[in-house]
Amino acid sequence: MTASKSSRPPVVLVTGGAGYIGSHTCLALQEAGYDIVVIDDLSNSSPESLSRVEQLTGKKVLDFVHSDVRNEQALDALFQKHKPVAVIHFAGLKAVGESVRLPLMYYDANIGSTVALLNCMIKHECFNFVFSSSATVYGNPGPAGTPGGLPLRECAPLGALNPYGQTKLAIEHMLRDLACADERWRITLLRYFNPCGAHPSGRIGEDPQGIPNNLMPYVSQVAVGVLPHINVFGNDYSTPDGTGVRDYIHVCDLAAGHVSALAWLLKGCPAPADAAPGTGTCQAINLGTGVGYSVLEMIAAMEKACGRKLAYKITDRRPGDADAVYSDASLALALLGWKAELDLERMCQDLWNWQHNNPHGYAVTKGSQ
């Protein structure tokens, strides 16, 4: 769905818009007819991503504020100037291991920034909010076929395994309380499964700092020769080939899911599943494909995309990892009319296209500097 035609397109504030999922969503929002303003402290991203979004869409980012979301004055000025109709909140720290070492930093950054943002939204009477949650809020899922087990529905039991996950859960609880307290709120808690891939242009993609924590950025750095081999974290899980199974979703599908969620909020959330009379809406929605692939299947798919064998070694399990995690994505289809369209082959082709053309991410890029 595209934004309605008026003299001035509706403005959406995107926090963390220079990041991986944020930049792809900024592009999708511009293509859907929205104007965007971005606040990002660039702690895990480069402004180059947004320059490239502008090149790809031929539209300007209306405003970019280089600041922490906890900077209340900067936020206030942004709301005052642009009067956004909605906020999509990507900004946050996301490295699980780091969150275990530095929990307070994670609680402060992730929860502190969300509180500052919500206070500013209330002050400026903006009540449409899309939150980046994560499948991590499901903790270790129960086995397939058990109540609350796989495939994961939004009503499955919640539980966090690390401080990063705790911040996502705490924010989900906070947002539910807010919607109960004030019926004007329209909120979606988008629980992403495993985002991967890049825009088909190969111009924007994931650019992790240092050694990647997640599987697919690691695999793509091996494919391009930056890293020597993949470490497969355990092959004794109770999965068909013994390696961990996850629900990988193309980042462009994920971006489209945000545009659909925003359209749903702006329509007043028809048929919300969990709204009681007299309360606002705060709806959790899975964004996944519903299909799980193992680590070895992901490596094989990437080998096909890059046209060569990729070295890997089986190592110990990573503490805290579940055997299998995949979604039931039917609620997103029912409520938002959204479903993932791009298959594993496309995810790997687009990831390879990005990585091949930008072996060191945004830092040094063939032909663009």
Ligand SMILES: NC(=O)c1ccc[n+]([C@@H]2O[C@H](COP(=O)([O-])OP(=O)(O)OC[C@H]3O[C@@H](n4cnc5c(N)ncnc54)[C@H](O)[C@@H]3O)[C@@H](O)[C@H]2O)c1
């Ligand atoms: N990528 C994933 O696998 C994944 C999965 C589930 C959920 N999420 C969530 O989605 C969101 C976006 O993830 P991503 O992969 O694009 O990460 P990212 O690190 O690429 O993007 C986050 C952006 O927010 C910025 N930022 C961080 N803290 C900030 C702050 N306090 N103020 C202003 N800017 C700040 C960073 O500079 C970065 O540009 C995060 O909230 C993350 O927890 C990501």
Ligand SMILES: CC(=O)N[C@H]1[C@@H](OP(=O)(O)OP(=O)(O)OC[C@H]2O[C@@H](n3ccc(=O)[nH]c3=O)[C@H](O)[C@@H]2O)O[C@H](CO)[C@H](O)[C@@H]1O
């Ligand atoms: C423990 C952890 O970090 N959890 C985060 C990670 O979950 P996930 O474990 O779902 O994602 P991931 O990409 O880190 O791992 C996917 C699968 O690959 C395996 N694997 C991963 C890396 C590697 O170098 N070798 C390898 O074998 C891993 O054991 C798992 O079976 O990412 C999610 C988002 O996408 C969430 O942010 C989770 O909170």
